[in-house]
Amino acid sequence: MNDTTKALTPDPANPPKPATRSSKAASRYAELQAAKPMIECRDVHKYYGDYHALRGIDLTIREGEFFSLLGPSGCGKTTLLRTIAGFEDISSGVVLIDGGDMADVPANKRPTNMVFQSYAIFPHLSVAENVAFGLRRDPRPKAEKAAAVEEALKMVGLTGYGTRAAHALSGGQRQRVALARALILKPKVLLLDEPLSALDRKMREQMQVELIKLQRQVGITFVLVTHDQEEALVMSDRIAVMFEGGIAQLDEAETLYSRPVSRRVADFIGVMNFLPATVLGEEAENIRVDVEGLGEIDIPRAQIAGKDDDDPIMIGFRPEAVNVFPEGQPQTAPRQNGGTIDEVVYYGDMTYYDVRLDEEDGTRSEPVRISMRNVFGRDIPCVGERVTVGWSPSSMILFR
Amino acid sequence: MKSGGLRLYAILYLAFLYAPILLLPLFAFNDGTIIAFPLKGFTTEWFGQMIANQTLRRAFTNSLTIALTAALLATCLGIFAARASTRFNFPGKTPAMGLIMLPLVLPEIIVAMSLLVVLLAVGIPLSIFTVILGHTLICMPYAIAILSTAFSSLDKSLEEAAYDLGETKWSAFRLVILPLVMPGIVSSLLMSFTISLDEFIIAFFLAGNEPTLPTYIFSQLRFPKSVPVMMALGTVLVVLSVLLLTVAEYFRRRGVARTGQKDHGGFL
Amino acid sequence: MSAPRFDAEARQGLAMISPPLVYALLLLAAPLLTILAYSFFKDGYLEVIREFTLDNYRTALSDPVFHKVMLRSVVVAMLVTLVTVVLAFPVAYFLSFAVRAERKAMWLFLITIPFWTSYLIRVFLWKVILAENGVVNSLVTLLPFVDHSPFGNMLYNVQAMVVTLAHAYAPFAILPIYVALEKIDRSLLEAGQDLGESRLMTFWRVTLPLAMPGVIAATLIVFIPTIGDYVTPELIGGGKTPMIANMVQANMLALDNRPMGSALAVTAMVIVTIVSLIFLFLNRRFLKVRQ
Structure with a gap:
């Protein structure tokens, strides 16, 4: 849970990583x-x-x-x-x-x-x-x-x-x-x-x-x-x-x-966002995929999980693995995409944002859920507002 | 709540239920052989006659023997049936339980007649024993109804917990299930006892020459002379059953309190 | 969560049920089958001739005395059932809705006591109440300007039997209705009124349908023993208004015609079963409405 607070003070050298124990x-x-x-x-x-x-x-x-x-x-x-x-x-x-x-x-x-x-x-x-x-x-x-x-x-x-x-x-x-x-x-x-x-x-x-x-x-x-x-x-x-x-x-x-090994496990444990992906090429250490709303990503082979036969190939990420900021505000995440806020759910200490990512063809993706810790003195973006979504390939899992 | 009218009605209804019964003590102590007003004065003669009556005493001991035995048998058999029906699934459960509970919906005259025909055909002489057989049969469904409620309110994991803590299946039953269903067993015994004590038709046809209380009362009701003694006997019986009921209610409440359930009232 | 374990559980269950089941098979199933068999046999002098015949049923069904007795039994039982259930419902309603929770046990206790006192004595009491020199007549005679026994003899007719039986079976009707009323979720009634129904209409559209299973149970509990009652026709009817039980007994014992007695018993059982099934069918329809 505490990686979200870290993510609020982004450090260019340390992109967000999954939390580990001491x-x-x-x-x-x-x-x-x-x-x-x-x-x-x-x-x-x-x-x-x-x-x-x-x-x-x-x-x-x-x-x-x-x-x-x-x-x-x-x-x-x-x-x-x-x-x-x-x-x-x-x-x-x-x-x-x-x-x-x-x-x-x-x-x-x-x-x-x-x-x-x-x-x-x-x-x-x-x-x-x-x-x-x-x-x-x-x-x-x-x-x-x-x-x-x-x-x-x-x-x-x-x-x-x-x-x-x-x-x-x-x-x-x-x-x-x-x-x-x-x-x-x-x-x-x-x-x-x-x-x-x-x-x-x-x-x-x-x-x-x-x-x-x-x-x-x-x-x-x-x-x-x-x-x-x-x-x-x-x-x-x-x-x-x-x-x-x-x-x-x-x-x-x-x-x-x-690192859930299948979409079903990922669905059962916590919340996970899924976006459809297409495999572009396989390299020694990475697999290159094209993801709706996020663009091309190199996924390390350690971040590959299985899926049920009926499911399409997907990219999955947890709500806290991604940041959201008002458009124009500088941020340091290695990858950034534009989006529009679809829904805001306020929980007191946290806020959940449903964001539709901009697609290359001008349409918008299905909403993805992003959680942010609320910080005193900072405004919570509202529905319809344009935002920048910051993320890193290291927090993405490929289900194939 | 506008319950004033309803309350009045309920009280009148209770009066209707009790009025005939209140005649019993009234005429049991009345110094007159005819049951009619005005009352003639106080006497205990009818009670004296009742106590001196040899046949009546015999009928009383017969009835006690029958009721005690039938209550015990019906409750023991009922424990088996109640536990089988609440705890296990097995093929043929519904028809088996249906047959066992059938006397509940069968006019007693049919039970009595069919048993009589078979006993005579097989050549078993009519006696107290044959009445016990019949009474156990008709008390069993009531016993099962009471015991099933007691068994089904038990959490199955209580038994498993005892087993898990090192007891055997039998000692788990003895240490956990039996104490918890004990109020149900007491109720079942009392219910069966009372039903048997009061039962007339089966006793009338299956007792042979042995009198029981109800058959003796029935035989005496033809003679106007013995009616006041019957009033005295009726008084004693009512007092006894009220006492018995009070004891039963006491046990039921204690059982409810001990296991911390909510009191719903009543045994039925 | 755990589905039935067929082998071990079935074996244990069957072992557990066998003592009461064997008892019921020997002392209930076997006798019932015997009278069913007897009803198709011929009657000989002091013995039963084992030859198949339908004569017993033919005779019984064409006998005007049997018709009269059967009709009387059904009418008396129906009347008693109607009277007890109609009179009992308000009491059950009062108990369930108007009595405070901590006093319910006491009210139930009061209602059950008469049921635990000797049935025979209760029936007999009605005989002394209704007799020509009985309680009612003698009480009324105490009033000025009333002749001796103004109502005469009130015994030996159907009305007297109905009153006696209705009194004897009254508590049987209250308890099942009370149980059904207790099960009704009180918020349903509030919902009924919240949705704009009056108190009376809420009772009609919500309480009564939900109480129906209890009413049906009460009906059966009163009807079945009443139709087979032996004592009341003997004592209150004075032997002049026999019902089916008295007729079965007369044929079986006094006339020593076991096959005829058996046929009558089987016919009575069939009629009780049919009536009960009608009630159960009604109950099922009500249950279906509920679901």
């Missing part, structure tokens, strides 16, 4: 890549009668990783989570957890615990009884178990709530009880099925941060199912985007955002 984040990646595999799925298929719910899932989730399964409803993400938990049998393939084959291991014997979408807090038990539920078969003395419950409640910030009736809790508190109840058993993997979908926006954002902190604190693998791309981007080390029972892309959050 070196600290990079070292976390390196550590995770070296960690041992915790969950491995090998060619996992699942049929419900004739319906093919999982179509050959292959993935490896590492120890200590915060992993998300992201996709629209019905894409199979919940089914995949439930096969890992052991609630659903798989039709074929292998699921390994910590190196052990889970084929004949039922859910109550797996080293995983789950936080349910509805939280599944037992309404007839108190908070402490809920948290202690899984300790029934634990041979430790009562006092030790009680201490463990206190500990778990403290970890989720519910110290002193033990004697409360579970049904009297708020949504966020239930969520915490569900977390404590699962984590007290020290599972190797915590599975979270859309855990934040029932919370309001503010609470959701707060819980996202807390979940990340909690994951770093306990250090175990978290697997999150969500349909909210923002939530997945905020929380995860890596994300698997799923469509129709298959994994469309599995990458780190920023790669997924800046």
